[in-house]
Amino acid sequence: MSSTLFREQKRAFCAEEVRADFPILDTCVRQNKPLVYLDNAATTQKPTAVIEAIDDYYRRNNANIHRAVHHLSERATIAYDAAREKVRGFLGARSATEIIFTRGTTESINLVASSYGGSTLKPGDTILVSFLEHHSNIVPWQLIAQRTGASLQVIPMDNRGVLDMEAARQQLASGTVKILAITHVSNALGTVNPVSDLIKLAHQHGAVVLVDGAQAVQHFPVDVSELDADFYAFSGHKIYGPTGIGVLYGKEKLLESMPPYQGGGDMISSVTFEKSTWNELPSKFEAGTPDIAGAIGLGAALDYLTAFDLQEIAAHELDILQYCIDRLSELPAVQLIGNAPARAGAVSFVVDGVHPHDIGTFLDRDGVAIRTGHHCAQPIMDFFQIAATARASFALYNSRSDVDALCESLKRTITLFS
Amino acid sequence: MIDSELRDLYQELILDHGKHPRNHHPLKNANATADGNNPLCGDRCTVYANLHGGTIADISFEGKGCAISQASASLMTEAVKGKTTFQARHLSDLLIKMVKGQPVAGDMDELGKLVALDGVKEFPMRVKCATLPWHTLLAALDGQSDANDNNREVESI
16 A cells, blocks of 8 residues: 555645744734744644643543543543544554653653662662753652662763764663653753654663654654654643643553552552552553643644645744754854754753853743753753853744844844953 | 943942952951852852951952852942941841842932842842842851852862
């Protein structure tokens, strides 16, 4: 059967057109300045389709799931399960039972650290992370290392913000690494890590791999089966969905072998005061009433995104990123932080004589929203011997004119401080 | 080109102290020292004081940060040098109230040059920049080494 015969008709991608799908982008901020939103790595804006899906759920379908037999409960359950199926399709997972809904990437990582790490790690074992991790892919591992007696090692990077693959090879070859926890894309520098190679290497040496995809899935297609990732985590709100909902993908055999993360309703099969038994996947890891509206909103966001050819979006965002790098490079006072050949989504910079916070305040008065600070990645800041950077990060609705607005405002700021 | 609130925040005195902070060095004979840390932005600040008979005989600070935090620290060292610890605490209280936009009725005169930081109150996201050195000073006066000693640290990598 020819797959092209059944290929879905994709919506043609046009950045100017998609802006109209996001009502907040029409907002004016401060003194009537049109919003230029370049803080997408922190959170993305939401399309009308997502806002309406959540609104519709609460207006028409709200009930608890998997519990009652009544009509609304049935509708809510069907919608919640449909959202899980959308995530499965989006990530290329084999089964919807491999998709666990969490509060976000942070909770997904904590779940794996606590349940998988807590039940398998022993003194002498190593957890390997990289220098490019967000705090949320460092601290949960430190906590579990303390509990189990395992130790934490770090894959070093060079001054471009690129991981040292030779060092990673040696670290994995030591044979003590049981878990590799690696970010797909650095939130602070935008570096895209070679996770496919790292997963192969890790598997050769018997390590299980968790990939933090919080800054990846919104920028380019990700297929967890193709990657052969053991665990893959991402957040709904960074991919045009609501806050409070996230995803953990895990290979079924691993999830089956793991003890529950939290106890409560929906995750049990039977409960007596003597003993309880656990529900099947994915319910085993979803104790209590989940964020039903959030899951439905995330499903709507994935529908919205996958109506486009994701490669077209990736090409558009790369064009803006490269344009931003080129424009910032024209300003002598600006120093770009990180220069990896493979990048996505974000550019970090510092300005001679102007602290990032002051830049942030001045840009904000021109309506330009960027992030300033350590980006929850203090080891990276320490590496470059800086306290903070300014970061512009992009989404599908951004355009080159947003970068122009950023650079014009930045130029004025630099002049005022010089 | 820049609006009045922004001009109030970044007035000449702030820019001057931000660029050229006074008393920005370690203090050899310090007998009260504290580290402050703004976990939101990663800015750090160390305050050194030489206390003598209930008076701040000398004071200095170290650390890098934005124009607001550097100016606030610099102006603080000038304002409290030679003051009693009681007066310094009172001044800290007034300053923190002012930048948070809380009433300091009638006491604004006591703040002297520090009123330059009054513009911070219009920028809620920047209040912590201005208060960090003052909280660090208060920690030093209280004999604490860390202005954030309520934080539980896990073993660092």
